[in-house]
Amino acid sequence: MKIEKVREIYNKPLLKLVYEAATVHRRFHDSGKIKISTLISVKTGECIEDCAYCAQSVHYDTGIKPQEILTVAEVVEKAIKAKESGATRVCLSTSWRNAEGDENIENIIEMAEGVRKLGMDVCCTLGMINKENVAKLLKAGITGYNHNLDTSRNFYPEIITTRTYDDRLETINNLIDAGMPYCSGGIIGMGESNEDRISLLHTVASQKKHPFNFPVNALVPVKGTPLENQPLVSVWEIVRIIAAARILMPETNISLAAGRINMTEEAQALCFLAGANSVFIGEKLLTTANTKIEDDVRLFEVLGLKDRA
Numbered sequence: 001m002k003i004e005k006v007r008e009i010y011n012k013p014l015l016k017l018v019y020e021a022a023t024v025h026r027r028f029h030d031s032g033k034i035k036i037s038t039l040i041s042v043k044t045g046e047c048i049e050d051c052a053y054c055a056q057s058v059h060y061d062t063g064i065k066p067q068e069i070l071t072v073a074e075v076v077e078k079a080i081k082a083k084e085s086g087a088t089r090v091c092l093s094t095s096w097r098n099a100e101g102d103e104n105i106e107n108i109i110e111m112a113e114g115v116r117k118l119g120m121d122v123c124c125t126l127g128m129i130n131k132e133n134v135a136k137l138l139k140a141g142i143t144g145y146n147h148n149l150d151t152s153r154n155f156y157p158e159i160i161t162t163r164t165y166d167d168r169l170e171t172i173n174n175l176i177d178a179g180m181p182y183c184s185g186g187i188i189g190m191g192e193s194n195e196d197r198i199s200l201l202h203t204v205a206s207q208k209k210h211p212f213n214f215p216v217n218a219l220v221p222v223k224g225t226p227l228e229n230q231p232l233v234s235v236w237e238i239v240r241i242i243a244a245a246r247i248l249m250p251e252t253n254i255s256l257a258a259g260r261i262n263m264t265e266e267a268q269a270l271c272f273l274a275g276a277n278s279v280f281i282g283e284k285l286l287t288t289a290n291t292k293i294e295d296d297v298r299l300f301e302v303l304g305l306k307d308r309a
């Protein structure tokens with residue numbers, strides 16, 4: 001795909017873009033359904049990476065209390081609560097640079113087995129990963145792996161210096177080659193330009209296989225990180241990237257991920273109209289605040305959205 005094509009879509013007049021995205025959305029998906037997932041932070045904090053947006057990086061003083069890896073029983077307990085709130089998918093997250101070490105992988109597999117027994121799907125986000133370990137997770141019934149590209153290749157060094165864009169692409173390649181459905185998206189509002197967003201969309205949409213999920217995160221500035229004073233990104237920009245992603249990757253689920261806490265319900269509704277069909281529920285998205293579950297349940301009811309279990 002040529003980048004000019006992505007630019008042309010991205011820069012359409014907003015309402016025209018939303019209309020086109022909504023049309024594509026209805027052709028490829030049931031527009032009355034969304035996927036409701038929850039994130040469980042299995043190991044929190046003390047991450048050696050320096051992602052400028054992240055409360056869990058050891059490089060910044062964010063006041064986050066590090067937490068050792070949870071036990072299988074603790075993870076299952078959290079999953080039961082999430083299920084009661086309507087989630088049908090759990091994403092197990094660790095603040096690791098890499099998913100490696102037999103013991104660590106076995107531990108995650110045990111957690112996943114415990115959650116799957118509840119009848120829930122399990123995804124993981126464990127950092128960079130090689131093909132061998134992807135194969136182990138796949139064999140254990142894990143149905144997806146998240147590894148975000150975050151932003152464009154050009155802007156990336158402004159945000160992360162401890163691993164490269166190519167490292168990330170290598171993990172995505174390992175996931176694709178091993179046959180693991182992957183989830184990869186970005187964060188907007190970090191100071192990137194429209195051209196950076198276009199480039200991110202272009203990179204993801206040009207992979208040999210599209211992700212099953214493209215999360216759109218609006219930065220929630222965290223005190224103590226280099227991005228603590230970033231102004232909140234405008235809702236129009238969130239809608240625009242969602243709509244463009246929907247047109248470029250028609251079969252992919254588009255998640256309205258972090259940042260819903262700073263959006264009105266009307267703004268969220270516009271995102272769903274523009275093709276977002278996946279959300280994360282729970283009081284926290286790892287370490288940042290999220291919308292209240294009861295507000296989400298009410299909003300989905302008002303909008304006529306049901307979980308796509």
Ligand code: SF4
Pocket residue numbers: 047048049050051054055056057094095096097
């Ligand atoms: S985003 Fe992930 S890899 Fe980056 S600092 Fe946070 S926990 Fe570590």
